[in-house]
Amino acid sequence: MYLQGSSPAPYIQKMISAAEVYANKVKMEFEDKDPIHCEWVDSYMYLLQQVHHYVEEYHAAGITWNLTGDTPENFADANRSSVTSAKPVSSSSTTSVGGGSSIPSPPPPPPGPSPTLDESTVKHASVAGDMKAVFRSLNIGESVTAGLKKVDQSQMTHMNPGLRGSNMVKDIGSKKIDYPTPTGPTQSSFNKPARTALEGNKWIVENYSDNQSIVISDTSIDQTVYIYGCKNSTIQVKGKVNVVTMDCCTRCGIAVDSVVSTIDIVNSRSFAFQIFQITPIITIDKSEGGQIYLSRESLGVDILTSKSSAINFLFPPAEGTTGDTDFTEIPVPEHFKSNIVSGRIVTMPV
Known part of the structure; x- marks a missing residue:
């Protein structure tokens, strides 16, 4: 990716920032389903960072060439002569090397597997033996029924018409065994510890509850912030970061x-989001009951919503406005009307 242009390092950094947007979406989708996808994304982002460091150190102004190097023809001839001069390894038991020392030949292959019995033969013999035992027991005669249980008169349906209504005969001699009912895990067993950690270029803020003083201050432009599974909490992100994601x-x-890039809000309920300076894009997916406060610098933001409801945007009045200085609240449309115009669908909010 750095073969073009006279300043490849900044170009690679832009591509890394763009790739992080899609990398975060992959992590959000597969974090609880299949972590191997998250590991692959982390490895790929690490590879891009290493490429950026390498280009920044050795090819800051583009690819550098060895002006004092040999011609391609001489380089190819030198490699060809080195290959043809190599001696093949002898297939005998030993091979001479240098001053007379020898390398022993590799050991013989391992012995074959031990003989096994034919399962079909064993199965056929066991079945045949079982059938012979059945026929021998039938040829005993009258004593064949000696082991049967005697039926009491109270269990005979022809003598008790009340038993004919159901197809089950109650066993008087049996006792009911009360097995213990298994209990499910308690709610506390599902609770995970709250944590705030920096993993590579990604801040992880997760599983906080009733905490109003969470602050991330040591940030940089190439870092992302991922907020997951928090309840009734307040998180403040200081400085300029690349991506901020709030999930569940x-x-x-x-x-x-x-x-710098985007704010993603996914699967969240009853939230408030405030931007003090600027953001280019805000995406909201599968969320409801949100209040988003914009600054004057961020009024040109692109807003993308899907499967969301009760989302309101609040923004301050224009500069120089006198009188009422409260925020203006405008809801995001939820009802639309579509028409077919000249072979295309035209949708308007209603």
Whole structure:
């Protein structure tokens, strides 16, 4: 990717920032399903970072060439002569090397597997033996019924018409065994510990509950913030970061200074999100009951929503406005009307 252009390092950094958007979507989808996809994405992002470091150190202004090197023809001839001069390894028991020492030949192959019995023969013999035992027991005569249980008169249907209504005969001599009812795991066993950690270039904030003082201050432009599984908590992200994602959160408030790429809100309920400076894109998916506060710098944001309801955007009045300085609240449309115009579907909010 750095073969073109006179400044490949900044170009690679832009591609890394763009790839992180899709990498985060893969992680959100497969984090609880199949972690191998998350590991692959982390390895790929690490590879891109290493490529960026290498290009920045050795090819900052483009690919550098060895101006004092040999011609391609001489280089190819040198490699061809080195290959043809190599001696093949002898197939005898030993091979001479240098000053007379020898290398022993490899050991013989391992012995074959031990003989096994034919399962079909054994199965046929066992079945034949069982059938012979059955015929021998039938030829005993009258004593063949000696081991049968005697039926009491109270269990005979022809003598008790009340038993004919059901096809089951009650066993008087049997006792009912009360097995213990298995109990499911308690709710506390599913609770995971809350943590805030920096893994590579990704801040992880997860499993907080009733915490109003979570602050991430040591941030940089190439880092992402992933907030997951928090309830009734407030998280503040200071500085400029690349991506901020809120996933499966309820009654949470998020405050960020500035975002380079996008803000993603997924599977969240009753949340509030405030941007103090600027963000280019806000995506909301499968969420409801959200209040998003914009700054004057972020009024040109692109808003993408899907499968969401009760989403409201609030923004301050224009500069120089006198009088009422409260935020203006506008809901995101949820009802639409579509028409077919000139072979195309035209959709308008209603």
